[in-house]
Amino acid sequence: MPMKSYRAAINEAMAGEMRRDSSVIVMGEDVSGGTGAPGEDDAWGGPLGVTKGLHTEFGPTRVLDTPIAEGGFIGAAAGAAVTGMRPIVDLMFVDFLGVCFDAIYNQAGKFRYMFGGKAETPLVVRTMYGAGLRAASQHSQVLYSLFTHVPGVKVVVPSNPYDAKGLMIQSIRDNDPVVFFEHKAMYDEEADVPDEAYTVPFGEANVVREGEDVTIVAIGKMVHLANEAADNLANDGISCTVIDPRTVSPLDEETILEEVEATGRLVVVDESHPRCSMAADISSIVAQKAFKSLKAAIEKVTAPHCPVPFAPELEDLYIPKVEDVEAAVRRTMA
């Protein structure tokens, strides 16, 4: 199988679906870049190059550079989706959701239910999340739990290139609004990715490894941390299960509960804050539904309850680390 980057996997998924289905369109700020400028078209291909080549292949009626007007063009994407198109819109940094959230949670996210099941809104909102690039407080947040809170919105957080491609194809073919989270520090990560189209279903967690002592549920980029921690802990004879939910809404409760029932211990690793995050949410589900099988208090490994700081020394302290995961696992074993 060919090795491809996370970036290339997502790009390939979009290009393939655009070839297959003429109702798939792409909109966003500089998804081409250079429209109407004296120099090159497709000059950027997205802020970090994820849509590169789409404008060149599919032209300006299917790949639209937008003005900076997220409330406008994401609202328009919701309108286009409910009337027959399959728009993929780029919210760029998820931190920008404040200027356009309505289109996602009150419009697209409500149509199916509120209109008595008569509406389909196949909208994909692509967005970048996560700290580590020294991008400071308004360009580094995680925020997928905000969308997860809202019924009607599906939330996808791929942790590797293979899942990214399969989940993107599923997102485009899905008839509900999907917010697709791409960790901006993962674009250059490579893995085997098949050339042909395939889907990864929503609501099916990936059990990355199976162990006997502790279950670690980790999301997005945190899956790598969990794996590394599990490797290190194995040297000390502690064996961990690592679960990657892949989609946080719908969430594969069944797999998480089954694995926790087997080990009796849970650590949740989430790059978000401790309150009202996926870490808090998954902990509460397990506390409620697998209470009797728990041998230790649930541990959460999260960023602290503060905005993402700019100073590199502080940002490094802010982001969860492998050692934090190891320590949390050891606490459940103490």
Place this chain on the structure above:
Amino acid sequence: MQLSRDELLSAYRTMATARHFEESVFQNFSDGKIPGFVHLSAGQEATAAGVYMALDERDWIATTHRAHGQCIARGLDLQETMDEIYGATTGVCGGKGGSMHIADLDKGMLGANGIIGATGPLAVGAGLSARAKGENGVAVAFYGDGGSNQGLIFEAYNLANIWKLPVIFICEDNGYAEATPSSYSVAGSQVARANGFGMPAVEVDGFDFFAVYDAMREAVERARNGEGPSLIHIKTARFYGHFVGDAQTYRGDGEIDKLRAEKDCLNMFREKVVETGLLTGEQLDEIFEEERARVADAASAAQVAPRATEADLMTDVYASY
């Protein structure tokens, strides 16, 4: 043009500091000494100098991600501004903000901002404060050509106008928003848009300090007299990319060389003041070199300024879990 020699010297000094500052940030960012993303305002110094010269300590400003030059024009401490960009604890925001969030409330600077369009409503709020204080202060909102398309900006136009607030909207149009030219992204004209909300507006040559200053003085006078908001559309250009590292293939062949050669606001200022005998070339050269040295010193100091430690992470929060 009613500026004294001292004021002219000071305007030139602001532009010179701002230029050296950006050239220094460009170099040191390229050398890996500055973390994150930086958006440089080189080429746009006449905006900073012209707008801020017409303001005083009563006034508030909310500005954009491209704000280093404006921070200098507003009189933020040069070293603290530089330190912030390097992420040092001696930075004006303790290193927690960085280039995109430099702010100094004591100086009326509500900050650079990472959210395009956020500045419009913030300035409307500052306009309410200014009016309540009764000192005839004004509030200024900066945004780019790209930012002018954000719905928040139109909401701010409307609010400022129905309440006749002392707000000045500055659309600093450098021709591009990231890689997208304003010729593609902006429907209608900035002036007509403002007029549509019942607000006076002018377009000015942003390479000409005097044009910017004159327009701003008029807008400030109107606002201080209780005559309400207005808009200035400043046409300018940036010498660098959207951020340092932008390959800029969307720009035309020779576009930047031509700008630097023909549309450098520092050179245009010099031609004007030397030609009319107000200042001499030697005076300007001296300032230019003084500021070069001052900026270089600030950059060296920023590199060795103290950095944050664990104790700094959870300060200025009201709760932790």
